[in-house]
Amino acid sequence: MIRHLFSHPFARAIIAVVIAVAIIHLFSALTRDRVIEYKQITVKSPNVSPSINGYTAAFITDLHGSTEDTVSGMVKELSEWGPDVILLGGDYSGQKDLPGVFKRLSQIGAPDGIYGVEGNHDDFLTLREAMREGGAKLLENSGVSLRPGLYLGGTADLWRRVPDVAAALSGAVEGDFILMLSHNPDTAMAHDFSGVNLALCGHTHSGELSLFGVWSPAMGLVSDYGQRFRSGWAKSAAGTDVYVSNGVGRHSPLRVFAPPQVILVTLEAENPST
Helix, strand or coil: CHHHHHHCHHHHHHHHHHHHHHHHHHHHHHCHHHCCEEEEEEEEECCCCHHHCCCEEEEECCCCCCCHHHHHHHHHHHHHHCCCEEEECCCCCCCCCHHHHHHHHHCCCCCCCEEECCCCCCCHHHHHHHHHHHCCEECCCEEEEEECCEEEEECCCCCCCCCCHHHHCCCCCCCCEEEEECCCCCHHHHCCCCCCCEEEECCCHHHCECECCCECCCHHHHCCCCCCCCCEEEECCCCCEEEECCCCCCCCCCCECCCCEEEEEEEEECCCCC
16 A cells, blocks of 8 residues: 555655655754844834934844853854844843843943843843843833933733833833834734834744744744744734844754844934935
8 A cells, every 4th residue: 555655656746845845944954044144124114213313223032042152153243233222032041141141242332232121931030130230221111212212112021920011111202213122922912012113022933943934833832823923024913013033042952944033123214314
């Protein structure tokens, strides 16, 4: 029976395709998916005033157990890029010297500093102290004006505590371009993000094991919204732009068509001269 199946041309073709797909995915896992992708995105908005036109932010999330060499490599790459601010999306667990990680990231020399939120794998009190010791600032359902016309908010993690978007945005003024850090992108569905211009999230890792980078069977474990927040651009329930990074670390032995990422954000004014 089995011999007869393998002798059929159609069956042989299917088997050949399956083997080819497996080889392609294994090759990706052993090559490109081992290297951090520094992905540049540009956000053009009428809320970007001329004074912050060209403002840059580096978004790093889900470090998990990333090695010292990985962190040092990011510091080198981002020092060359020269972002105005470093934004951290949570899940730093697995770092032996967490304050040291924040101190190394400060070597990038971002003039507006380092801000971050907690993730579902973080102990909040430990993280708060580590960020304080390392010179970074933890946003706890709170926010800060980075520059006139630019406001950054950050929420508590959806799985561990209670996000309060209104509190995070309470310091913003009319006309601000509002960035929001929230570890879990599902927060943008469960809470009102209508006042936000851009939300930066992590958590999903692009499912880590992905079929050609378009579908991951693991997304049901990390999100209530299927593939919606797997990776890249998405929309909140209110229609707000959400960008989901694949993050840097991983849980599974290999990433497959889900390369680690650092996101490089540039804000662009629609009318920079007015």
